[in-house]
Amino acid sequence: MQRNLWQYLVIRILVGWLLVSIIPALLLFWDFIVTDNILITQINSIIASSGAIVFSLIGLERLTQFPGQKSMVTVLPTLLASGLLAGLILLIFRLPYSVYYLLFSGVLGVVFCFISQVILRAVTRVKIGYVPIGRYQSLLDIKDVTWVQLSKDFQPVSHQDLPFHAVVVDLSDSDLCLGWEQLLAESALQGIPVYNILQVSESLTGRLPIKHLYENNLGSLLPSPSYLLVKRLMDTIVVLFSIPITLPLAILIGIAIKWESRHSNSTILFKQCRIGQGGKLFTMYKFRSMIPNAEEDGAKMATDADMRVTKFGSYIRKTRLDELPQFINVLKGEMSLIGPRPEQLDFVRRFNETIPFYRYRHIIKPGISGWAQVMHGYVSNEDETKVKLEHDFFYIKNFSLTLDLLIVIKTIQTMITGFGAR
Numbered sequence: 001m002q003r004n005l006w007q008y009l010v011i012r013i014l015v016g017w018l019l020v021s022i023i024p025a026l027l028l029f030w031d032f033i034v035t036d037n038i039l040i041t042q043i044n045s046i047i048a049s050s051g052a053i054v055f056s057l058i059g060l061e062r063l064t065q066f067p068g069q070k071s072m073v074t075v076l077p078t079l080l081a082s083g084l085l086a087g088l089i090l091l092i093f094r095l096p097y098s099v100y101y102l103l104f105s106g107v108l109g110v111v112f113c114f115i116s117q118v119i120l121r122a123v124t125r126v127k128i129g130y131v132p133i134g135r136y137q138s139l140l141d142i143k144d145v146t147w148v149q150l151s152k153d154f155q156p157v158s159h160q161d162l163p164f165h166a167v168v169v170d171l172s173d174s175d176l177c178l179g180w181e182q183l184l185a186e187s188a189l190q191g192i193p194v195y196n197i198l199q200v201s202e203s204l205t206g207r208l209p210i211k212h213l214y215e216n217n218l219g220s221l222l223p224s225p226s227y228l229l230v231k232r233l234m235d236t237i238v239v240l241f242s243i244p245i246t247l248p249l250a251i252l253i254g255i256a257i258k259w260e261s262r263h264s265n266s267t268i269l270f271k272q273c274r275i276g277q278g279g280k281l282f283t284m285y286k287f288r289s290m291i292p293n294a295e296e297d298g299a300k301m302a303t304d305a306d307m308r309v310t311k312f313g314s315y316i317r318k319t320r321l322d323e324l325p326q327f328i329n330v331l332k333g334e335m336s337l338i339g340p341r342p343e344q345l346d347f348v349r350r351f352n353e354t355i356p357f358y359r360y361r362h363i364i365k366p367g368i369s370g371w372a373q374v375m376h377g378y379v380s381n382e383d384e385t386k387v388k389l390e391h392d393f394f395y396i397k398n399f400s401l402t403l404d405l406l407i408v409i410k411t412i413q414t415m416i417t418g419f420g421a422r
Helices: 009-034 040-063 072-092 099-123 136-141 178-189 197-205 223-258 313-320 326-331 345-354 357-365 371-375 383-395 401-415
Strands: 126-130 145-149 166-169 194-196 269-275 281-286 334-338 367-369
Touching: 009 040, 009 194, 009 223, 040 072, 040 099, 040 383, 072 099, 072 401, 126 136, 136 145, 136 166, 136 197, 145 281, 166 178, 166 197, 178 194, 223 269, 223 281, 223 326, 223 334, 223 401, 269 345, 281 326, 326 367, 334 401, 345 357, 357 383, 367 401, 371 383, 371 401
Parallel strands: 126 145, 126 166, 166 194, 334 367
Antiparallel strands: 269 281
């Protein structure tokens, strides 16, 4: 299937650069240009604007490659990050710039990126041909994909004429006969990629199925050692630089919790033993959001409208502000800002016995927020835990700065919307 021109990043960069950087320069600096008297201030501004729009479009391309993402969510954070980066460079090197041009260019950049993503979503509706054997039924439940059922007599005449972008098949199924193999070979010869069902399921759902984990290479789930070091450094820097904001906020939350529980002897902080990297135990800190005797009968999973949660506790759980004291765990090296959520010891013992490969999630540090949290939210039973674990495995396999940045953006969205709070 022939791609739409707008699907090519280089086309979007070229059009964006012309509309956001060049046209505003022509409108505002035309007299200086025709008299060959353009100023260094104007040149710096054009370079800064050009860099910002190129960085934004490349960033959007990278952030929206992950499954289940609505690209519009990432537009403003990406533009803000690129704008701040360009502004910091101008300030650090004390370069003169035009405020009016950069404001005009910035507004056009926001409009262009939103329109660009709308067009991109409209022209990138994925069409996938599938061989109706094996585990194909699970694919048909995946949304935002047009599925085309293949038949053995289908003849892929040419790449352009094929009505789909790829072919998916369960390569491990015994019904994969010679007729299907010839069709797959012909499709590949015509330039249509052929994928195993597990690859497509993972890329479209953001989950790595546990029950088929043996079919994946466990070695591919090993996180990058170099990025682990970079991630540790970034975690420390972010927490230290956020102290002027988080410390006053933490004091206000502590006062509110103490006032709400003024008739009891409950503490402000909730401390609990959790499982960290390598299966090591550590004490995790949270703001208390439940009544003092919430777990006197043992550990329990949170449920919808949980009666143990206090009124103010419901608010800080919804906004994830109850997790703020875990910055202490991050500084101590026990947790990361992004990673699988640390689980309670009782639950870990149970899930190790009932869920295959469950202990593998402890290969990296647990996090305050993570892929499973922003994609699934809290869990209340073992079946939901299995789904959440599949998200954790996807994160470990795709462990990268790009995915971490996307999780940060979606975490902010989660704090605003209260998605998955219990």
